[in-house]
Amino acid sequence: MTTPPLLEVRDLTISLRTPDGQGIKVTERVSFGVGEGETVCVVGESGSGKTITLMGVLGLLNGAVFRLQGSVRFRGDEILNRPQSALRRIRGREIALIPQDPTTALTPVRTVGSQIVEQMRSHGNISRDAARRRAIELLDEVGIVDPSGAFDCFPHQLSGGMRQRVVIAAALSCNPSLIIADEPTTALDVTVQAQILDLLGRLSRNLGLAIVLVTHDMGIVAEMADRVLIMYGGRVVERGARDEIFSDPWHPYTAGLLASIPPLDGARAERLPSIPGTPPQPGNWPSGCVFAPRCALRTSACMQPPPRHSAGGREAYCVIEPRDRRPVRAGTSRDIAVDFQT
Numbered sequence: 001m002t003t004p005p006l007l008e009v010r011d012l013t014i015s016l017r018t019p020d021g022q023g024i025k026v027t028e029r030v031s032f033g034v035g036e037g038e039t040v041c042v043v044g045e046s047g048s049g050k051t052i053t054l055m056g057v058l059g060l061l062n063g064a065v066f067r068l069q070g071s072v073r074f075r076g077d078e079i080l081n082r083p084q085s086a087l088r089r090i091r092g093r094e095i096a097l098i099p100q101d102p103t104t105a106l107t108p109v110r111t112v113g114s115q116i117v118e119q120m121r122s123h124g125n126i127s128r129d130a131a132r133r134r135a136i137e138l139l140d141e142v143g144i145v146d147p148s149g150a151f152d153c154f155p156h157q158l159s160g161g162m163r164q165r166v167v168i169a170a171a172l173s174c175n176p177s178l179i180i181a182d183e184p185t186t187a188l189d190v191t192v193q194a195q196i197l198d199l200l201g202r203l204s205r206n207l208g209l210a211i212v213l214v215t216h217d218m219g220i221v222a223e224m225a226d227r228v229l230i231m232y233g234g235r236v237v238e239r240g241a242r243d244e245i246f247s248d249p250w251h252p253y254t255a256g257l258l259a260s261i262p263p264l265d266g267a268r269a270e271r272l273p274s275i276p277g278t279p280p281q282p283g284n285w286p287s288g289c290v291f292a293p294r295c296a297l298r299t300s301a302c303m304q305p306p307p308r309h310s311a312g313g314r315e316a317y318c319v320i321e322p323r324d325r326r327p328v329r330a331g332t333s334r335d336i337a338v339d340f341q342t
């Protein structure tokens with residue numbers, strides 16, 4: 001018998017409630033898996049459905065949900081549409097969330113140490129003293145220089161980067177096997193961003209933690225991902241191993257994202273290509289291929305839902321056969337820029 005992946009999402013379609021009590025689809029048949037210890041990056045422009053997908057997986061959409069369809073299995077057990085009490089247990093012990101902005105994850109009126117202690121005690125049988133010792137150890141592990149001092153600080157006494165380290169320490173406090181990090185460095189300055197990403201990478205390697213990392217930044221994907229999920233218009237347009245995606249993108253949208261990465265050799269492109277136009281909003285998804293209105297390679301065949309191409313763990317949805325695409329290299333892909341602009 002084969003072991004199921006740690007997390008397996010199949011055909012997750014999420015409709016949210018509109019003010020008039022109807023439903024609006026914000027994701028359509030999203031599928032992906034996360035193996036033990038694996039880092040999966042979820043990429044796509046703003047509004048592509050990354051956050052909503054992961055909130056749906058975690059059961060955090062609460063009253064906003066009109067309908068959830070599909071399947072979310074954690075260690076083989078179905079968790080979609082489970083009662084909140086069961087989901088809370090899984091969220092605390094098995095899956096931890098690191099949000100964009102650490103201030104939203106911490107209560108301003110309590111010391112950071114007491115918040116980590118409380119998190120540990122609500123999910124496990126541990127004495128207050130043992131939890132305090134473990135919290136200080138964790139603050140040390142996430143690179144806080146004076147962990148005992150930081151334990152007694154209120155969130156506002158710490159810098160943004162320190163606060164995000166505290167949130168990561170709290171996430172680790174219940175020994176999760178999966179961390180979901182939703183653009184965890186967006187609220188931080190560039191140097192601190194790199195430090196936090198290094199920390200997540202180190203934790204993944206040293207503790208064998210699986211990470212789902214939401215990002216807009218293909219540079220981060222290149223450094224962190226084992227596998228990549230490209231989302232557009234509420235659906236997955238391509239997924240595969242990082243090296244496959246970077247060396248031979250199958251979907252024109254992936255190729256467009258790669259074309260916008262600055263060259264690694266430091267040479268300055270005159271102007272980095274970008275994909276013209278903006279992504280469609282829920283309720284306004286075009287029929288057929290959702291990317292077609294922005295795709296320079298579109299044909300009349302794109303008015304129909306795109307066929308699925310797959311090989312191994314790789315898949316993409318596009319009318320163009322993968323073998324008919326030209327390989328691109330990040331930052332050198334003028335061909336693609338031309339493709340998009342013609």
Ligand SMILES: Nc1ncnc2c1ncn2[C@@H]1O[C@H](COP(=O)(O)OP(=O)(O)OP(=O)(O)O)[C@@H](O)[C@H]1O
Nearest residue numbers: 016026045046047048049050051052053064281282
């Ligand atoms: N409560 C809601 N009701 C209706 N639409 C919503 C609701 N919440 C989010 N949306 C829409 O769902 C779409 C997907 O949102 P989501 O936050 O998942 O995008 P995202 O890919 O994470 O974007 P970003 O990178 O900006 O965070 C967006 O177009 C958003 O406007």
